[in-house]
Amino acid sequence: MQVESLKQANALEQAASAFVELRPRLFGIAYRMLGSAVEAEDILQEVWLRWQNTDRSTVQNPAAFLALITTRLAINVAQSARSRRESYIGPWLPEPVDTSMDPTLGAERGEALELAFLLLLERLTPTERAAYVLREAFVYPYPQIAEILQVSTVNARQLVSRARKRLTAARREPIDKTEHRRLLAVFLDAAQTGNIAALEDLFAADVVSSSDGNGIRGAARFPLLGSARVAKFLAAYAPRFWPGADITWVEVNGRAAVLVPRNRTEITLLTIEASPQGIHHLMWIVNPAKLGAFGGVTT
Structure with a gap:
């Protein structure tokens, strides 16, 4: 029993180590998807619980698995958030984050992090937004985006292309x-x-x-x-x-x-x-x- 308990403890420690290492990226995905740090943190708590309860011996790529779970949960929250924001009193703006305290959040293609751009992303469907964020902010390959979104690789490319065109048409010329x-x-x-x-x-x-x-x-x-x-x-x-x-x-x-x-x-x-x-x-x-x-x- 003691040996078995040690094995379980070691396995959980390894799981925690993998999650902590990937956490900044997972938060970055969820936050860009939702424009809410609070909701992104809630999603990460759920991802951690699912990761703990997963048969991790069957997971060949923890980073891909955790990104998949995070994105799918974020899509679900984004779909419900749209109806919840209809009851929001007055204009809704994304929740700001202090990037001076967390520079890694904007380390990868930070233009998809700016408040004005997060507000622009609200024009996309949750699936389009997920495809765009994964590709443009984190440079995920199209086959992996397709797996996460449960679509074909061709459809994943179309989602990103459609999102990019809609955003380009609406976005103003940026300044430095x-x-x-x-x-x-x-x-x-x-x-x-x-x-x-x-x-x-x-x-x-x-x-x-x-x-x-x-x-x-x-x-x-x-x-x-x-x-x-x-x-x-x-x-x-x-x-x-x-x-x-x-x-x-x-x-x-x-x-x-x-x-x-x-x-x-x-x-x-x-x-x-x-x-x-x-x-x-x-x-x-x-x-x-x-x-x-x-x-x-x-x-």
């Missing part, structure tokens, strides 16, 4: 990280002083301002559209929002963002989506459940 940070800094100066003309100069004509608060007080329940309307609103709101705010710069999903205290216990995270034409999207994340990594209160 340096220019992104510069634009955000210039915006902060203009917003804090309520300079309408300076704000309008920064904005693209189709600029949108979205506040993700899920009904929390102080978060707008509808997006603001258009450069003139957004600039006027920010100028009117400036005297109440910015005075005394001790702004902290952070790295969110591989891009610059700022934390703005709203009172002694609450914070707002602000980042932007921009192109050479200017700022297209102001993303204000107020929901404390999404700011646990930055000092918010999780629920």
